[in-house]
Amino acid sequence: MTDSQGNDSRRAGTFLGAALAFATTMIGTTLPTPLYPLYQQTFGFSQLMITVIFAVYAAGVIAALLITGRWSDQLGRRPLLFAGLVASALSDLVFWHADGLGMILAGRVLSGVSAGIFTGTATVAVMELVPASWERYGTLVATAANMGGLGLGPILAGVLAALFPMPLALPFIVHLILAVVAVICVWRAPETVDRPERIRLSVQKLKVPAEVRGVFVPAAIAAFAGFMVCGFFTAVAPAFLGDELGYTNHALIGFVAGVLFLASTVGQMVQGRLPETGRLPIGCAILLVGVVIVAWGIAGAQLAGFLLGAIVAGVGQGIAFRAGLGAVAAASPDEHKAAVVSTFFVVAYVAISVPVIGIGLVGSVLSLNATGLAFDGLVALLCCVALVLLLKRKKGQAA
The missing domain is CATH 1.20.1250.20 (MFS general substrate transporter like domains)
Structure with a gap:
């Protein structure tokens, strides 16, 4: 194997790792969907409350999009990706131990924050990490990681809840493990942004x-x-x-x-x-x-x-x-x-x-x-x- 082939192979690995981190975060955002009937039975929520629980997720997304949307250009892609994964993991922990409405709402907001950070930053990061021989697939992989992750979330949680015990905990435990793997992938990825000498953080x-x-x-x-x-x-x-x-x-x-x-x-x-x-x-x-x-x-x-x-x-x-x-x-x-x-x-x-x-x-x-x-x-x-x-x-x- 030539040096260029080896470099291309390593770059492909980091590229796919970044895509996996992107997909993992988006999986976490839709994980609770098939579990809502169980939350209704367990905590006595009305259908109106279920829609509110879902909707606060969007508030977290919008806030993160506006506040951090341009931060990765200043701080670098990796710090923002780590922040998004931390928010995603915290959401898992909160849902895992949720004992009522307050924790479930907090878990949804954290999930929204993770998605808001990743929506912009991870899309750009995946595109920047694509190896030369895969260049035409960069947009395709970023799209699949985003929307495909959103689609896999309910399917994963639904299967785990149907086949195994602890249906309100196991999906989030499994996702927490995936989030740890995603952290390792981001850790191994190179930074693609040169920090400016003077960092200016602004709201979009x-x-x-x-x-x-x-x-x-x-x-x-x-x-x-x-x-x-x-x-x-x-x-x-x-x-x-x-x-x-x-x-x-x-x-x-x-x-x-x-x-x-x-x-x-x-x-x-x-x-x-x-x-x-x-x-x-x-x-x-x-x-x-x-x-x-x-x-x-x-x-x-x-x-x-x-x-x-x-x-x-x-x-x-x-x-x-x-x-x-x-x-x-x-x-x-x-x-x-x-x-x-x-x-x-x-x-x-x-x-x-x-x-x-x-x-x-x-x-x-x-x-x-x-x-x-x-x-x-x-x-x-x-x-x-x-x-x-x-x-x-x-x-x-x-x-």
């Missing part, structure tokens, strides 16, 4: 310049709709499967919740093969079809419809999100790009949290079935609005 500002709004608004609406569906499946799907469809197997609940994110990964991977101007409309259209199928599954109490809808909606969400993010970044002036992209992510994480609290509130008055159908109708309406705006913009450009 939110901004959408006037010249970007024509691109930003339809992309943000599509992202909002897609992340609403993500929030629905990770926060409320367990209750629908149990209360409305009669399925209480934790492995099944985890699979249904996780398959949406795995499908989103596929959508993000294939969007580059679509015509550039058609990516976002195609994603919106597929997402619209997906939520219609989900509505059919809810109305007819059909597991097949619920599952098929999750897959189709996930593919559409993945295409629309990556296409929208790319369009927004491309349309933004360099001096405002970070602020615009951060604003886009904040819109997405507001969508994953606030609407599901609305489901909890409405669901306390109406049936979950009626609430779910209304929610699907709102997502479908947003998809249609985004499609109309995109078509108008396309006609305006062609004129």
Whole structure:
């Protein structure tokens, strides 16, 4: 083996290690999803409280994104990755020993902080560590680590809860072990940033310049709709499967919740093969079809419809999100790009949290079935609005 081959091999190892750390952190953020019915039984939580528990995660994500979003450029990638893994491990410990609402809320916030740190920092770190011979796979691996990790979390927890004792502890113990492995991977990875002599830490500002709004608004609406569906499946799907469809197997609940994110990964991977101007409309259209199928599954109490809808909606969400993010970044002036992209992510994480609290509130008055159908109708309406705006913009450009 030549020196260059050996260096490339070592770089591939650190690259995959960074991707593993990224995936591990994202797994931890969706780990509680199939366990929510158990928390309800153990602590007597209402469905509204379950949606609140889920939503505080997004508050942690948004806070970390805004506060630490630019810190890795100053402090280096590795310190921020270590901080994210520490937050993830602390979340595991808190959930493992949770004895009530306060600790569960704290665990979710810590989980959100870990995701907020990793969303920006780990994506850049993975791209920077990719070996030359693997360069074309860098974005693909970063995407798979992010969304794939989110999808594997519920599946892992569901299987462990269904097959082994201590269902409210074992998933977090297993994840804690994975987090230790991730720390070792980050420890072995080289730093890719040269620290400036004078470190300036600042909070990321939110901004959408006037010249970007024509691109930003339809992309943000599509992202909002897609992340609403993500929030629905990770926060409320367990209750629908149990209360409305009669399925209480934790492995099944985890699979249904996780398959949406795995499908989103596929959508993000294939969007580059679509015509550039058609990516976002195609994603919106597929997402619209997906939520219609989900509505059919809810109305007819059909597991097949619920599952098929999750897959189709996930593919559409993945295409629309990556296409929208790319369009927004491309349309933004360099001096405002970070602020615009951060604003886009904040819109997405507001969508994953606030609407599901609305489901909890409405669901306390109406049936979950009626609430779910209304929610699907709102997502479908947003998809249609985004499609109309995109078509108008396309006609305006062609004129």
